[in-house]
Amino acid sequence: MNVEWFIIGLIVTFLVNIPFGFWRAHAKRTGNKIEWALAVHLPVPLVVLMRYLAGLSWNASGAPMVLVFVLAYFLGQRTGGKLYARAHERGLNPGRSIAVLWRSAGGVEGEPL
Numbered sequence: 001m002n003v004e005w006f007i008i009g010l011i012v013t014f015l016v017n018i019p020f021g022f023w024r025a026h027a028k029r030t031g032n033k034i035e036w037a038l039a040v041h042l043p044v045p046l047v048v049l050m051r052y053l054a055g056l057s058w059n060a061s062g063a064p065m066v067l068v069f070v071l072a073y074f075l076g077q078r079t080g081g082k083l084y085a086r087a088h089e090r091g092l093n094p095g096r097s098i099a100v101l102w103r104s105a106g107g108v109e110g111e112p113l
Contacts, residue, residue: 001054001055001056001062001065002053002054002055005050005053005054005055006054006055006056006065008050008053008054009050009051009053009054009069010050010068010069010072011072012046012050013043013046013047013050013069013072013073013076014072014073014075014076014079015076016043016046016076017043017072017073017074017075017076017077017079017080018076018079018080018083018098019080019098020039020040020042020043020076020077020080021039021076021077021078021079021080021081021083021084022080022081022083022084022094022096022097022098023035023038023039023080023096023098024036024039024040024077024080024081025080025081025084025085026084026094026095026096027039027096029084029088035096040077043073047069047073050069051065051066051069056069080098083098083101084098087101
């Protein structure tokens with residue numbers, strides 16, 4: 001196992017899944033099942049690539065490390081969903097794009113979303 005790629009892979013997996021979690025939350029709110037399925041499954045090939053670059057095997061010895069990648073995947077999805085909910089509570093009408101959070105950053109610096 002390549003430790004550097006393992007850590008980079010976890011960070012990339014988490015960060016990439018934030019916008020997909022944002023999109024997933026929008027699709028869930030609007031009831032669009034196809035968008036929801038795409039938001040959940042489109043980042044999976046990237047996660048598989050990161051696990052491959054980290055040198056994780058698919059046998060029983062690599063299973064605990066694969067579970068760490070799965071955890072990073074779901075934490076990224078959850079974080080994106082929470083950001084969507086907060087944006088919606090603030091009345092931003094976020095739609096699919098997480099960029100609405102940066103466009104509306106007219107608040108006080110350091111103010112939580």
